[in-house]
Amino acid sequence: xxxxxxxxxxxxAILLVLMAVLLLALGSxxxxxxxxxxxxxxxxAALAAAVWLILTLVAYAGGDNIMLATAGARRIEKRDLxxxxxxxxxxxxxxxxxxxxxxxxxESNVPNAFAxxxxxxxxxxxxxxxxxxxxxxxxxxxxxxxxxxxxxQDTRFIVLAxxxxxxxxxxxxxxxxxxxxxxxxxxxGRGGGQAQAILMLVALVLVILSPILARLLYFACSRKREYxxxxxxxxxTRYPEGLASALEKIDKAVLSERxxxxxxxAPMYIVNPLAARGGISGLFSTHPPxxxxxxxxxxxxxxxxxxxxxxxxxxxxxxxGLIGASALADSGETPVREAAAETEPVAAARKREAMxxxxxxxxxxxxxxxxxxxxxxxxxxPDPAIPxxxxxxxxxxx
Amino acid sequence: MLCPVCLSExxxxxxxxxEVDHCLRCKGVWLDRGELELxxxxxxxxxxxxxxxxxxxxxxxxxxKRRCPVCGVRMDEVDVEGPAPVVVDRCPRRHGLxxxxxxxxxxxxxxxxxxETEAVKRLxxxxxxxxxxxxESG
Numbered sequence: 001x002x003x004x005x006x007x008x009x010x011x012x013a014i015l016l017v018l019m020a021v022l023l024l025a026l027g028s029x030x031x032x033x034x035x036x037x038x039x040x041x042x043x044x045a046a047l048a049a050a051v052w053l054i055l056t057l058v059a060y061a062g063g064d065n066i067m068l069a070t071a072g073a074r075r076i077e078k079r080d081l082x083x084x085x086x087x088x089x090x091x092x093x094x095x096x097x098x099x100x101x102x103x104x105x106x107e108s109n110v111p112n113a114f115a116x117x118x119x120x121x122x123x124x125x126x127x128x129x130x131x132x133x134x135x136x137x138x139x140x141x142x143x144x145x146x147x148x149x150x151x152x153q154d155t156r157f158i159v160l161a162x163x164x165x166x167x168x169x170x171x172x173x174x175x176x177x178x179x180x181x182x183x184x185x186x187x188x189g190r191g192g193g194q195a196q197a198i199l200m201l202v203a204l205v206l207v208i209l210s211p212i213l214a215r216l217l218y219f220a221c222s223r224k225r226e227y228x229x230x231x232x233x234x235x236x237t238r239y240p241e242g243l244a245s246a247l248e249k250i251d252k253a254v255l256s257e258r259x260x261x262x263x264x265x266a267p268m269y270i271v272n273p274l275a276a277r278g279g280i281s282g283l284f285s286t287h288p289p290x291x292x293x294x295x296x297x298x299x300x301x302x303x304x305x306x307x308x309x310x311x312x313x314x315x316x317x318x319x320x321g322l323i324g325a326s327a328l329a330d331s332g333e334t335p336v337r338e339a340a341a342e343t344e345p346v347a348a349a350r351k352r353e354a355m356x357x358x359x360x361x362x363x364x365x366x367x368x369x370x371x372x373x374x375x376x377x378x379x380x381x382p383d384p385a386i387p388x389x390x391x392x393x394x395x396x397x398x
Numbered sequence: 399m400l401c402p403v404c405l406s407e408x409x410x411x412x413x414x415x416x417e418v419d420h421c422l423r424c425k426g427v428w429l430d431r432g433e434l435e436l437x438x439x440x441x442x443x444x445x446x447x448x449x450x451x452x453x454x455x456x457x458x459x460x461x462x463k464r465r466c467p468v469c470g471v472r473m474d475e476v477d478v479e480g481p482a483p484v485v486v487d488r489c490p491r492r493h494g495l496x497x498x499x500x501x502x503x504x505x506x507x508x509x510x511x512x513x514e515t516e517a518v519k520r521l522x523x524x525x526x527x528x529x530x531x532x533x534e535s536g
Contacts, residue, residue, distance in 0.1 A: 109432035129432070348415035348436045355417070359410070373525065376410035376417075389411060389420060392528035 012157050015217050019164040022214060023048050026171055026206045033203035036196040052167040059163045064116040064123060067268070071114070073104035073125040080357040081105070084131065084139070088124065091144045094236040095151045097122075105131075107358050111250045114268040115146035115155050122150045128358065132351035133249050137340050141233055141243030142250075142270055148232030154225045158268065161218050168214045172207045223288050227322055230293055231309035238304040238337045244297035247271065251290040292316060305334040367397045399467035401426060402487070402496050408467070413525045416440070419467065425499040425529055427522060428467055431492055437521060438514050446514030447479040452495055456488055468493035480511040497522075503530065 024045045031044015078085040085103060092100040097119055104125035111130035116123050124146045126139075134142065149155050234240040250271045272287045299312035306323045314320045345353075356376075359366060363379035371391035384398045401408050401421035408419040408428065416437045419428035431452060438445060456474030464473045466489035473487045473496060484505045487496040497505060505515075506523045523530070 132436075346415070346440065348440055351432075351436065352412065352415050352417075364410070372413065374412035376412065378407045378409065380407050381409065386409065386422065387528075389422075389526050389529045390413070390524070 009153065012153075012161070012221065015221055016160060016164065019161065019168070019214055019217060020052075022206075022210050023052055023164060023168050023171070026168060026203075026210045029199065029203040029206050030171070030175055033196065033199040036199070048167070048171055051170060052164065055163045055167050055170075056160070059159050063159050067116055068104055068123060068125060071106055071125060072108075073106045074358060074361050075123075076103050076105050076357055076361070080360075081131075081354065083136070084126070087136070087140050087143050088147075091140065091147045091236055094144070095147045095232070097147060097151055101147065101150060105354060105358060107355070109253075111253050112269040112271060113142050113146055114270065115149045116159075116268070117150060118153065118156045119150055122155065124150075128351060128354040129253065130250070131354040132347045133253065134246050135340075137237075137239055137242035138246035138249065140237050141239070141246045144233035144236040145229045145243055145270055148229035148236065149225070151232060152225065152228055154222075154229065157225075158222065161221065165211075165214045165218050169211045172211050175203070175207045224322070226287050226293065227296070227313060230297060231306055231313075231323060234297060234300060234304045234309055235306060235334055238334055239339070240297040240300045240304055240309075240336065241339070244294045247290050247294050247297075251294075300336070302336055303334055304336050308334075365397045367395050369393060369395045399428065402428075402464040402467055402473065403498060411525055413521065414440075416521060418522070418525065420526070425502070425526075427497045427502055427526070428494055429497065429518070430468075430494040434494070434518070437517060441513070441517035443513035443517050446512035448495070448514055448518055451476040451478045451486065452488060452492055456490060459487060464496065466491065466493050467496075478505065478515065480508055480515055482508045484508060502526070506530065 027048025028041035028045040031047065032038065032041040034040055034044070076084075081103075088103055089100060099120055099122070101115065101117065102123040104123055106125055106127045108127040109129040111127055111133045113124065113126040113130055115125070124143060126142070130142065131139070230243060233243045237243070247270070254271055271290055296309065296312045296316045299315055300308045301312075310320070310323045313322050356366065359376050365377045365379070367375045367377065367386075369375065369388040369391060370393065371388060373388055373390040375386060375388070375395060375397065377386065377397045381397075385394045385396045387393070388395050399408050399419055400406070401424060403426055404421060404424045406421060406423045408421045410417050411420050417430070417433050419430070420426075434448065434452065438449065454476055456476045459473060459475045464487055465471065466473055468489065469491055471489060471491055474490050475485055476488045476495075477483045477485055482504070484501055486501050486505070487498070488494075489496075502522060506519050508515075508519070511519070
């Protein structure tokens with residue numbers, strides 16, 4: 001079972017090794033160019049490895065928390081938003097994840113979601129804009145997609161590969177900076193000028209190419225993972241239309257909103273909020289075009305199996321080989337279920353529910369005046385009673 | 399969030415599931431972009447002059463600096479078109495509109511207007527009845 005994950009893991013390992021080779025080559029050529037001696041190459045490689053090691057340790061010790069904090073995410077409990085928790089629980093079971101992810105809420109009008117962590121310890125974060133705009137089926141699709149990322153170990157890979165890219169970019173950047181300060185121009189007097197000039201040339205080529213190459217490798221892998229997470233979501237929910245419709249809404253809203261997200265976290269969201277605007281797609285995008293993802297999900301018809309997703313993928317994109325053969329044979333019959341019948345509260349009510357959770361978490365006191373106006377008073381406000389701006393009655397907010 | 403005028407902490411008021419931020423000291427109102435969108439959507443009115451003001455071109459604001467309570471960027475000034483245009487402050491990054499007490503009064507009392515303006519006037523008028531009823535705010 002899960003052959004595509006194993007094959008993915010193999011490809012990821014190859015990718016990481018390639019990146020590591022790139023990193024060491026960059027470090028050693030810079031070391032050699034700087035000192036003009038073979039020992040310089042070893043020192044350079046060791047330095048590059050040290051940079052990578054430190055970044056990896058930081059990412060492992062606190063990477064998830066750093067990312068959640070950068071996105072401004074607040075951890076919430078089941079009693080805060082039982083409906084959301086219910087969906088996360090459902091999808092944890094459907095996906096076979098050993099531990100339920102922690103749930104985080106982000107205050108943002110832009111509807112979006114991302115996941116971090118490994119199957120044993122993970123978190124999903126959603127924005128208030130997402131909760132306001134999506135109905136239950138759509139929200140379930142998005143959560144299933146994020147849990148798909150965790151289940152397929154994508155979140156872990158993205159951190160590992162991302163750190164490698166960061167190390168390469170950092171070293172290349174250090175080189176340009178030291179160029180500016182003349183560190184690399186001083187070797188001339190020591191002789192061996194020609195050899196060092198060649199080394200210098202090699203170092204320069206690597207400095208220019210390796211950040212681009214590293215990013216290309218990273219992006220190529222991450223695009224395919226998006227399709228696989230979509231396929232997983234279709235299977236976990238047995239309702240591809242839920243995710244398709246959610247992606248449509250998110251894409252539309254992301255286009256009309258101004259992006260207020262961090263560039264580092266942008267590729268982790270279900271729809272990349274920065275790329276969606278510029279219309280960049282192709283080699284340098286982390287996500288496949290959303291329109292294509294929607295077309296594939298809608299082309300699945302009556303079955304929500306991996307085989308059906310693969311077939312829809314082939315029809316829409318003209319490519320094949322997304323999902324491993326044994327997973328295709330193994331997945332069996334997964335008929336698409338009916339849309340959930342429920343009376344949906346309006347977007348405004350869903351938004352109030354989500355925002356009130358964040359207000360309470362931030363220490364706001366919520367009071368209701370008898371005239372119907374609700375007041376949310378920040379913790380810094382000193383007065384225990386406030387005159388209601390609607391009716392003038394004094395309302396206690398203690 | 400801090401009031402752009404007197405920098406005191408604003409309180410949040412909710413009516414008909416729409417929120418506005420309100421300064422108890424200077425009586426101004428911050429209309430967040432997301433809330434404005436919800437309000438217009440719920441009233442069923444097409445996008446009108448208020449959304450137009452939020453998205454349109456602004457003029458530099460003369461007088462003391464006022465900063466957007468969301469992002470801290472210096473706000474500019476825009477016109478809400480209608481039979482009697484009302485000037486309001488706007489975050490150039492489109493986070494929302496700020497109406498100080500006088501602008502709020504002029505908007506609510508302006509005659510007629512597009513369905514969108516009417517929906518906003520109705521909500522703000524009802525929400526801030528008692529404060530607007532006081533003699534000093536007339």
